[in-house]
Amino acid sequence: MATITVDGQDIQIGDAERLNVIQAADRAGVAIPFYCWHPGLSVVASCRMCLVETGTKNKDTGEITMMPKLVPACQTPAKDGTVVVTNSEKVRANQNFVQEGILLDHPVDCPICDQAGECWLQDYYFNHGHQERRADVRPFTSKRREMGPHVTLFADRCVMCSRCVRFTREVSGGGELQIIDRGSHAEIDIFPGYPLDDKMSGNTNDICPVGALCSTDFLYEQRVWFMEPHDSVCTRCSTGCSVQFHVNNDQLYRIQPRYNPNVNDWWMCDLGRYENGHVRAPERIGSIKQRAADKFTDHLWPEGLKAIHEALAGVAAKSGGAKLAFVLSPYLTCEEAYLLASYARKTAPDTLLVLGKVPVVGQDEKFKSGFTVRAERCPNRRGVEEVIRHFQATIVDWAGLLTKLDAGELAGVYLTANYPDQWTDDAEAAKFERLSLLVVHDILPSALARKAHFIVPGAASVEKDGSYVNHAGLIQTGEWGIRPAEGGHVDGQSFSDLLGRKGLYQASGVLAELAGAVPFFARAADGVPEAGLNLVTGEEKRPRTTALGTVTHPLPTFRSIASEMLEVE
Amino acid sequence: MKPDDKQIKWVKEPKLGLSGRMYLGPLLDGLATTARHMLSTARGDGMTCQFPEERPKFGNPLIYRGVHRLNKDEQGRVKCVACFLCATACPAHCIDIIGTQSPWEDREKYPQSFVIDELRCIYCGMCEEACPVDAIELTALFDLTGASREEMIFDKEKLLSVYDATIEQEPMRSRQGAGGQGHSAS
Numbered sequence: 195m196a197t198i199t200v201d202g203q204d205i206q207i208g209d210a211e212r213l214n215v216i217q218a219a220d221r222a223g224v225a226i227p228f229y230c231w232h233p234g235l236s237v238v239a240s241c242r243m244c245l246v247e248t249g250t251k252n253k254d255t256g257e258i259t260m261m262p263k264l265v266p267a268c269q270t271p272a273k274d275g276t277v278v279v280t281n282s283e284k285v286r287a288n289q290n291f292v293q294e295g296i297l298l299d300h301p302v303d304c305p306i307c308d309q310a311g312e313c314w315l316q317d318y319y320f321n322h323g324h325q326e327r328r329a330d331v332r333p334f335t336s337k338r339r340e341m342g343p344h345v346t347l348f349a350d351r352c353v354m355c356s357r358c359v360r361f362t363r364e365v366s367g368g369g370e371l372q373i374i375d376r377g378s379h380a381e382i383d384i385f386p387g388y389p390l391d392d393k394m395s396g397n398t399n400d401i402c403p404v405g406a407l408c409s410t411d412f413l414y415e416q417r418v419w420f421m422e423p424h425d426s427v428c429t430r431c432s433t434g435c436s437v438q439f440h441v442n443n444d445q446l447y448r449i450q451p452r453y454n455p456n457v458n459d460w461w462m463c464d465l466g467r468y469e470n471g472h473v474r475a476p477e478r479i480g481s482i483k484q485r486a487a488d489k490f491t492d493h494l495w496p497e498g499l500k501a502i503h504e505a506l507a508g509v510a511a512k513s514g515g516a517k518l519a520f521v522l523s524p525y526l527t528c529e530e531a532y533l534l535a536s537y538a539r540k541t542a543p544d545t546l547l548v549l550g551k552v553p554v555v556g557q558d559e560k561f562k563s564g565f566t567v568r569a570e571r572c573p574n575r576r577g578v579e580e581v582i583r584h585f586q587a588t589i590v591d592w593a594g595l596l597t598k599l600d601a602g603e604l605a606g607v608y609l610t611a612n613y614p615d616q617w618t619d620d621a622e623a624a625k626f627e628r629l630s631l632l633v634v635h636d637i638l639p640s641a642l643a644r645k646a647h648f649i650v651p652g653a654a655s656v657e658k659d660g661s662y663v664n665h666a667g668l669i670q671t672g673e674w675g676i677r678p679a680e681g682g683h684v685d686g687q688s689f690s691d692l693l694g695r696k697g698l699y700q701a702s703g704v705l706a707e708l709a710g711a712v713p714f715f716a717r718a719a720d721g722v723p724e725a726g727l728n729l730v731t732g733e734e735k736r737p738r739t740t741a742l743g744t745v746t747h748p749l750p751t752f753r754s755i756a757s758e759m760l761e762v763e
Numbered sequence: 764m765k766p767d768d769k770q771i772k773w774v775k776e777p778k779l780g781l782s783g784r785m786y787l788g789p790l791l792d793g794l795a796t797t798a799r800h801m802l803s804t805a806r807g808d809g810m811t812c813q814f815p816e817e818r819p820k821f822g823n824p825l826i827y828r829g830v831h832r833l834n835k836d837e838q839g840r841v842k843c844v845a846c847f848l849c850a851t852a853c854p855a856h857c858i859d860i861i862g863t864q865s866p867w868e869d870r871e872k873y874p875q876s877f878v879i880d881e882l883r884c885i886y887c888g889m890c891e892e893a894c895p896v897d898a899i900e901l902t903a904l905f906d907l908t909g910a911s912r913e914e915m916i917f918d919k920e921k922l923l924s925v926y927d928a929t930i931e932q933e934p935m936r937s938r939q940g941a942g943g944q945g946h947s948a949s
Contacts, residue, residue: 305846305895306872320764414862414872417847
């Protein structure tokens with residue numbers, strides 16, 4: 195164990211840990227301010243904000259020898275006997291000067307800046323800044339420019355930390371961004387004709403400590419302090435990145451990655467981040483509908499589910515359970531799949547369970563850091579497969595279902611979908627025409643839904659609690675952020691009602707039940723930790739819960755500062 | 764600002780003296796005020812008036828907290844930069860803003876829609892305090908009436924028209940921060 199002294203306080207760090215002084219001080223509860231350092235990027239030590247006094251302690255004599263000059267904490271490894279002083283007059287003076295230097299040509303347009311409220315410069319100003327301006331230099335301004343389809347640059351707000359430049363070189367690997375010109379005229383820019391348009395461009399907005407890079411899609415949509423974060427899982431591909439949904443007034447405004455060393459580190463792709471138009475699409479299905487000829491009529495929930503239950507039981511009684519199929523979409527959570535499969539078995543012991551269509555788009559796209567956007571565009575194929583395997587010896591996939599339909603082996607189908615994009619076409623829908631009962635459980639109208647005898651509204655991932663198993667067998671749990679679209683219920687509630695269970699659906703309870711029933715999920719019996727749980731290997735890294743290393747900034751936010759002030763009377 | 768900031772001055776309630784604790788002095792003080800008001804009413808320059816035939820006189824209409832107005836800049840455009848600080852400060856949650864990119868060269872953001880529910884408002888003046896560009900101000904219009912609830916929900920145009928109606932009697936209180944740029948004051 196190495197012993198490090200931070201502001202007179204001794205802390206121990208493990209021998210295998212390779213921490214810098216910022217991280218070591220964080221363990222001691224001391225926040226060293228920084229702009230350019232990011233745990234996921236290389237060290238440049240260019241912002242000079244983290245300069246501290248360091249020295250070494252002689253183990254035998256206890257004598258401390260300090261370095262004559264300040265050194266960057268981000269670039270100094272914490273090793274046995276390192277002494278760090280972060281609160282001396284010299285260190286504070288440097289922090290003041292750095293803040294003053296940045297603010298010389300930084301426009302104080304916080305009222306109209308989207309970063310306000312989560313801006314590092316703004317927060318550090320309260321802790322390390324000057325109260326008044328000593329120089330009045332007209333700030334250098336440069337009009338806003340588009341860096342790419344999702345990234346807008348406000349060059350005058352940039353503090354030249356070069357995080358975004360290093361990101362495109364080291365993580366996404368595209369190298370689109372660069373610093374042009376020199377000195378006070380330095381600017382972030384792209385090469386003409388080569389915009390920042392890869393699938394990871396949105397991350398540059400997150401890692402920008404100030405308001406220089408802003409998300410074009412989120413620009414002026416909402417002030418950040420109005421939004422509440424909800425931890426969840428991205429459902430756009432089988433990587434299953436840990437994300438945060440930022441919501442307010444039942445609206446999803448923004449999706450940001452959440453640090454998880456087991457899955458996505460600090461990053462996520464633009465697909466998961468921006469493609470969420472389906473959540474509040476005007477055409478969302480909002481109530482249970484029944485078709486008579488070409489006309490759909492709305493049902494109330496209890497009557498609608500009762501009618502569907504009776505219709506399904508009718509088919510099972512008339513044609514036999516083997517002619518009734520339940521299609522479990524890979525967009526369902528594990529809990530929902532378990533409830534629906536249980537219901538299928540309750541309806542008739544020999545019903546057919548089918549794995550829903552698994553959308554595959556192109557090839558896996560792997561970036562320089564190893565971050566991968568997978569071709570399999572659904573969150574939970576593995577989880578649903580394991581649930582089906584528990585109830586049924588073989589897994590019938592979508593192609594298998596179509597073959598059975600062509601052969602006329604089925605009389606009724608309960609089909610869950612919940613795909614965020616259009617997923618089927620008229621040709622596929624025509625195959626379902628001969629069925630005597632088709633129930634489509636989906637969020638958006640489709641060619642298939644028009645052929646259905648019953649339509650049940652589904653819920654998008656941001657609207658429901660539940661767990662997903664990613665490509666590697668890692669189970670992660672997400673919590674709901676907004677309520678389902680008007681008139682809708684969460685899927686788990688619908689299935690729970692169909693099963694005849696009383697009361698509100700609770701995902702955590704169903705997961706415990708699932709873990710008891712299906713051996714594959716046994717490890718999740720006591721719940722799923724924040725960073726997920728690998729159901730196959732049982733191994734996972736548990737990140738230390740510290741704000742350092744996440745994309746969120748390390749200082750108290752606007753809201754917590756305000757509540758702190760209110761508590762002190 | 765933190766609670767232990769040197770710039771904060773903490774004030775304590777003063778201790779009552781002997782006469783204060785006997786209540787006699789303050790009681791006489793109060794009676795004297797009543798008597799003074801009775802005399803001034805008899806003279807005809809009292810505190811009460813025959814509203815609505817007679818309009819009340821304000822000591823200083825500039826500090827009265829009545830109906831809101833949205834101020835205009837030199838070019839007649841809305842001064843508001845849609846920063847949402849008024850909506851953040853509002854304890855009644857009666858301000859609803861939709862901000863968007865401005866159509867003007869020299870301004871970045873402006874309110875596409877700015878709606879105040881005058882029935883929900885408690886006229887505390889926090890919005891005026893919070894505004895960094897002095898765009899929202901409370902006027903001395905106090906006798907606001909309407910035939911329906913919808914009529915009392917003021918949109919941007921209506922709030923700007925309050926500005927036109929009151930700017931003669933009540934000039935803008937300051938001229939800081941055009942366009943939300945902190946530096947442009949220089």
